[in-house]
Amino acid sequence: MKKLLTLVLALGLVLSMVASASALTIAFSQIGQESDWRTANTDSVTAAIEGHEGWEFVYSDGQQKQENQIQALRNFITQGVDYILFTGVVTSGWDEVLTEVNEAEIPLILLDRIPDCADKIEYKAAFGGDFPLEGRRQVQWAGEYLKSLGRDTEDVNVVIMEGTTGADAQVGRTEGNLAALADYPFMKVVGQQTGNFTRAEGQALMESWLKSIDQIDVLIAQNDDMALGAIDAIKAAGKVPGEDIIIVGCDSVKAAFEAIVAGEMNCTVECNPLYGPFVVETIEALEAGETFDKTVVHPEEGVFDCVGGIEVEGTTSVKAADVIDERQY
Numbered sequence: 001m002k003k004l005l006t007l008v009l010a011l012g013l014v015l016s017m018v019a020s021a022s023a024l025t026i027a028f029s030q031i032g033q034e035s036d037w038r039t040a041n042t043d044s045v046t047a048a049i050e051g052h053e054g055w056e057f058v059y060s061d062g063q064q065k066q067e068n069q070i071q072a073l074r075n076f077i078t079q080g081v082d083y084i085l086f087t088g089v090v091t092s093g094w095d096e097v098l099t100e101v102n103e104a105e106i107p108l109i110l111l112d113r114i115p116d117c118a119d120k121i122e123y124k125a126a127f128g129g130d131f132p133l134e135g136r137r138q139v140q141w142a143g144e145y146l147k148s149l150g151r152d153t154e155d156v157n158v159v160i161m162e163g164t165t166g167a168d169a170q171v172g173r174t175e176g177n178l179a180a181l182a183d184y185p186f187m188k189v190v191g192q193q194t195g196n197f198t199r200a201e202g203q204a205l206m207e208s209w210l211k212s213i214d215q216i217d218v219l220i221a222q223n224d225d226m227a228l229g230a231i232d233a234i235k236a237a238g239k240v241p242g243e244d245i246i247i248v249g250c251d252s253v254k255a256a257f258e259a260i261v262a263g264e265m266n267c268t269v270e271c272n273p274l275y276g277p278f279v280v281e282t283i284e285a286l287e288a289g290e291t292f293d294k295t296v297v298h299p300e301e302g303v304f305d306c307v308g309g310i311e312v313e314g315t316t317s318v319k320a321a322d323v324i325d326e327r328q329y
């Protein structure tokens, strides 16, 4: 009897050790809920972690405020979580709090918008879009499409609707937009302002541009939500989106595919938000003792449009109508 009891106790101890070895608390400081991209990103990470046996997910929505995110990171430290996933609403101002994360020795994984202090802090892995490339592809698509229409002999007026000022995705895409414009001298920038990555602000900005700028031929919107908001403003002004104004978005969310198929939008450059599988694989590998270098891993991204076959840097566009059914977000 005594032997049996010892055996049962020993077995219990082993089982609890196994359970605690795989039990992890993973915290995510997310930016907010500004776009369809963000929703897909949050859903992907949440599902992947919550679906993993033994892993607990702690989520914090920063509601677009840096101070909320700083508070969330400090709370994660106090709670003693096992991993922190972080994307910052803007690029600068994270040095102090991320140093605190390092001092607490909580492994940090950078996602999406990478902070500008990345080279000064410790992190285990980083994963996010190649924003300058996405920005170049937006302009290259518009330039090549205009050429295919024979419109490279006239002046073409372009407006650039930027994302949240100071966000990595805005900084990188703007840099890419402007760099690529140098190759298309017939494209002239007549407006450049932020629409804050939201549908409502994209609509309001387009409304004001349509009132103040005589001729707008192309809209480069740094995300699809702003492009979709702008479409409403263009329609309200009695113009035909996708025809009177060529519209290029970014992200490749399902709603943009629908707008392209409906003829109201022309192109969307992909920025893949489905980070869940990457996060799980990375944490599993880190737990198994693997290490990664500090370069940012970029997801594979394409370009989807109204015609297909337009050559941009590193890829050829695919007609959105042909692949809309496979779209996951």
Ligand code: GYE
Pocket (backbone or CB within 6 Å): 034, 035, 036, 037, 038, 112, 113, 129, 169, 197, 222, 223, 224, 225, 250, 251, 271
């Ligand atoms: O493109 C936009 C979102 O940081 C890549 O943020 C992300 C961007 C994305 O609001 O829709």
